[in-house]
Amino acid sequence: MNKTLLAMLCAAAGTALAQADQPLVFEGARLIDGTGKGPLESSVIVVQGDHITAVGPAGKVKVPKGARVVDVHGRTIMPGLINAHGHVGLVAGGKNSAEAYTRENILPQLAQYEQYGVTSIMALGLNRDLGYQIRDEQRKGSIPGASLFVAGRGIGVPDAAPPVPVAPDQVYRPQTKEEAVADIREAASHHPDMFKLWVDDIYGKFPKMKPEVFQAAIDEAHKNKIRVAAHVFYLADAKALVAAGVDALAHSIRDQPVDAELTKAMKAKGTFYVPTFTVDESAFVFAENPEVTNDPMLAQAVPAENLQMWQGQEYKNKVGNDPNTPKIKAALANGMKNLKALQDAGVHIAFGTDSGAQPARVPGWAEHRELELMVRAGLTPMQALTAAGKGSATMLGLKDRGTLEQGKKADFLVLDANPLDDIKNTRELVSIWHGGKEIKPRARTVATK
Numbered sequence: 001m002n003k004t005l006l007a008m009l010c011a012a013a014g015t016a017l018a019q020a021d022q023p024l025v026f027e028g029a030r031l032i033d034g035t036g037k038g039p040l041e042s043s044v045i046v047v048q049g050d051h052i053t054a055v056g057p058a059g060k061v062k063v064p065k066g067a068r069v070v071d072v073h074g075r076t077i078m079p080g081l082i083n084a085h086g087h088v089g090l091v092a093g094g095k096n097s098a099e100a101y102t103r104e105n106i107l108p109q110l111a112q113y114e115q116y117g118v119t120s121i122m123a124l125g126l127n128r129d130l131g132y133q134i135r136d137e138q139r140k141g142s143i144p145g146a147s148l149f150v151a152g153r154g155i156g157v158p159d160a161a162p163p164v165p166v167a168p169d170q171v172y173r174p175q176t177k178e179e180a181v182a183d184i185r186e187a188a189s190h191h192p193d194m195f196k197l198w199v200d201d202i203y204g205k206f207p208k209m210k211p212e213v214f215q216a217a218i219d220e221a222h223k224n225k226i227r228v229a230a231h232v233f234y235l236a237d238a239k240a241l242v243a244a245g246v247d248a249l250a251h252s253i254r255d256q257p258v259d260a261e262l263t264k265a266m267k268a269k270g271t272f273y274v275p276t277f278t279v280d281e282s283a284f285v286f287a288e289n290p291e292v293t294n295d296p297m298l299a300q301a302v303p304a305e306n307l308q309m310w311q312g313q314e315y316k317n318k319v320g321n322d323p324n325t326p327k328i329k330a331a332l333a334n335g336m337k338n339l340k341a342l343q344d345a346g347v348h349i350a351f352g353t354d355s356g357a358q359p360a361r362v363p364g365w366a367e368h369r370e371l372e373l374m375v376r377a378g379l380t381p382m383q384a385l386t387a388a389g390k391g392s393a394t395m396l397g398l399k400d401r402g403t404l405e406q407g408k409k410a411d412f413l414v415l416d417a418n419p420l421d422d423i424k425n426t427r428e429l430v431s432i433w434h435g436g437k438e439i440k441p442r443a444r445t446v447a448t449k
């Protein structure tokens with residue numbers, strides 16, 4: 001190798017190294033820091049490596065020497081979305097399948113979440129042990145995409161909830177409390193980030209989980225210092241679960257209005273509430289709302305066949321004739337009233353969608369839709385965004401993210417419009433920064449009205 005070439009290579013390597021730890025400075029954006037306090041109209045954020053080293057008003061934050069300055073005047077910066085209830089590896093090629101839980105399916109799903117601004121996702125149950133492996137590899141830096149957290153298989157009911165096509169090694173179905181304890185112990189050996197329980201009869205179709213089973217599972221999980229989230233539908237089950245010590249209700253309460261007894265108990269115990277409105281809405285929204293199926297942001301996220309199917313008359317008839325459709329609409333309406341009541345009562349609200357569980361629950365797209373529905377339920381845009389960052393991070397025990405403060409991970413979205421004016425503006429993604437690295441948005445569209 002001649003000397004000049006060697007010198008050039010060394011210089012190039014030197015530049016690459018310098019760039020890797022070159023500080024980044026985001027100058028001039030309106031900042032929604034996710035703590036819930038009002039926006040800072042002209043901010044400076046300094047990022048070093050994967051975290052924020054300084055943040056504050058322009059003119060008050062020292063800009064380090066040699067920093068790369070990103071001009072974000074006129075933009076809004078908000079925390080990356082944290083989905084506290086999503087799924088991976090359950091849908092392949094637009095269909096649910098027991099064979100979908102593969103690396104080949106999961107990696108593109110993590111990428112899709114990230115490209116829509118979902119920087120962290122809790123895969124809340126129905127995971128094979130492969131989920132732990134992918135999570136661990138990702139933490140070592142070898143797998144890109146949304147940061148994956150895993151609730152393992154989760155505890156369901158024999159021949160009942162969750163009624164989804166999965167392999168036997170994707171969910172435990174204990175008959176007794178002793179079996180539930182054994183299942184939790186087996187799961188704990190893999191260090192899950194949370195546990196999941198299903199306590200529901202799925203619109204009256206199946207027997208529910210016995211209270212002694214969920215009590216034993218929750219107690220054993222807590223002995224292992226692992227939090228528990230539960231799938232719920234009914235107010236009575238929610239009360240029993242909160243009394244049993246569950247840490248989060250992972251869906252809306254949808255049979256009737258929440259009452260003072262529940263809110264008091266949730267506040268006393270610090271129980272989190274994750275509404276997941278898109279679960280209910282996904283059962284009918286595509287059949288009834290052409291402006292939604294014509295949304296280009298949705299088209300980027302699903303196979304074309306699915307979109308065509310949802311736009312077709314056959315699907316419209318199927319949804320229209322389904323006796324559960326009116327029940328689901330009533331359930332959604334109850335859920336929306338209940339979110340507003342729980343937020344007003346001061347219960348901890350987190351953010352989730354159940355995206356990835358079924359083809360109509362679309363990773364990435366569903367999260368923006370969920371924010372819209374939370375605001376339609378009566379939350380302010382600020383309350384919805386706070387739930388989607390700090391709320392989820394607190395529920396999941398993640399102290400390093402959720403807000404944009406000194407020392408936190410540099411997980412944030414740069415938007416071309418202010419979501420406090422219209423929550424649909426979270427869709428106006430200019431860029432996504434995840435652990436200090438820039439991710440190009442998959443789709444940027446004008447919001448549907």
Ligand SMILES: [Zn+2]
Pocket residue numbers: 085086087124354357
């Ligand atoms: Zn789920």
